[in-house]
Amino acid sequence: METVNPYYPIPTKIKKIIPETPTITTYILEGMPITFDAGQFAELTVPGIGEAPFTPSSSPYAKDLEFTVMKVGRVTQGLSKLNEGDVVGVRGPFGKPYPLNKFKDREIYIVGGGVGFAPLRSLFLALVHNIKDYKKIFIRYGARTPKDVVYSRLIPEWQKIENVDILLVVERSDESWKGKLGVVTVILDEIPVDLKVSPTIVCGPPLMLKFVTQRLVEAGFKHENIYLSMEQNMSCGIGKCNHCRLGKFYECKDGPVLTWADIKDIEEPFV
Numbered sequence: 001m002e003t004v005n006p007y008y009p010i011p012t013k014i015k016k017i018i019p020e021t022p023t024i025t026t027y028i029l030e031g032m033p034i035t036f037d038a039g040q041f042a043e044l045t046v047p048g049i050g051e052a053p054f055t056p057s058s059s060p061y062a063k064d065l066e067f068t069v070m071k072v073g074r075v076t077q078g079l080s081k082l083n084e085g086d087v088v089g090v091r092g093p094f095g096k097p098y099p100l101n102k103f104k105d106r107e108i109y110i111v112g113g114g115v116g117f118a119p120l121r122s123l124f125l126a127l128v129h130n131i132k133d134y135k136k137i138f139i140r141y142g143a144r145t146p147k148d149v150v151y152s153r154l155i156p157e158w159q160k161i162e163n164v165d166i167l168l169v170v171e172r173s174d175e176s177w178k179g180k181l182g183v184v185t186v187i188l189d190e191i192p193v194d195l196k197v198s199p200t201i202v203c204g205p206p207l208m209l210k211f212v213t214q215r216l217v218e219a220g221f222k223h224e225n226i227y228l229s230m231e232q233n234m235s236c237g238i239g240k241c242n243h244c245r246l247g248k249f250y251e252c253k254d255g256p257v258l259t260w261a262d263i264k265d266i267e268e269p270f271v
């Protein structure tokens, strides 16, 4: 049987570039060079610069693959200089998907911060694709300012979907902002789900993961129902290089989504 080389990126054209915030951009690629399930990630290559891991932000059921990327360093700055029609490389999928079968008939409580909305969008769209399978989907999302809210162009439409409840918070704003102010935990005071069985899924920067996890544990979610995107230090994507080792887990192979039950005994899991 022919073996597909896991290190070989598939050249794929950038079809459309959509600025989401001053630092975050969505890249819509032409077609689906890889198939994936929500929660899995891919390595994106910027020719001549290098590659980095990103979770698709599009639905696994869409016809084009999308990534929503924050500009932080070498690869992401290189990506930001590309234009529609330019070619990037994609390899994957890697990691384990969300166990959507365990989410059936449940209320699903999604919490995101900053660019962490990107992987959560893919999950959200996968859930919405089979919305009747789930009781209700809650999204709680925090950004620095209203300008930093990713997908503000799409959220009004999502809010119209039956059994979808979205609440946003920003840290700083002027009077034009009608919602709450503060960090994301400010909107986690009341959690209107059945805490004994509901899954909660969190993605965001490490400090946010830490404080949100504390809040969700305190609220009463079962540790095995708290799903966290662990994305630090990843390199090869296939469990070979050892960079993303977390206790007995490789974030790339066993994650990137791990439960609080998996990692709670590890010293400082969020650094």
Ligand SMILES: Cc1cc2nc3c(=O)[nH]c(=O)nc-3n(C[C@H](O)[C@H](O)[C@H](O)COP(=O)(O)OP(=O)(O)OC[C@H]3O[C@@H](n4cnc5c(N)ncnc54)[C@H](O)[C@@H]3O)c2cc1C
Pocket: 041, 052, 053, 054, 055, 056, 068, 069, 070, 071, 072, 073, 074, 075, 076, 077, 115, 118, 119, 230, 231, 232, 234, 256
């Ligand atoms: C499984 C997985 C999925 C991911 N999905 C996404 C995604 O959907 N969208 C996305 O934008 N990113 C995502 N990331 C993060 C992304 O991989 C990094 O932002 C990227 O590797 C940075 O590469 P770079 O070469 O541009 O920066 P580097 O040159 O490697 O880093 C430059 C500097 O930026 C800092 N830095 C790196 N990442 C971040 C960050 N996320 N926030 C703040 N500072 C940072 C580094 O500590 C370093 O100081 C994901 C990471 C993993 C492991």
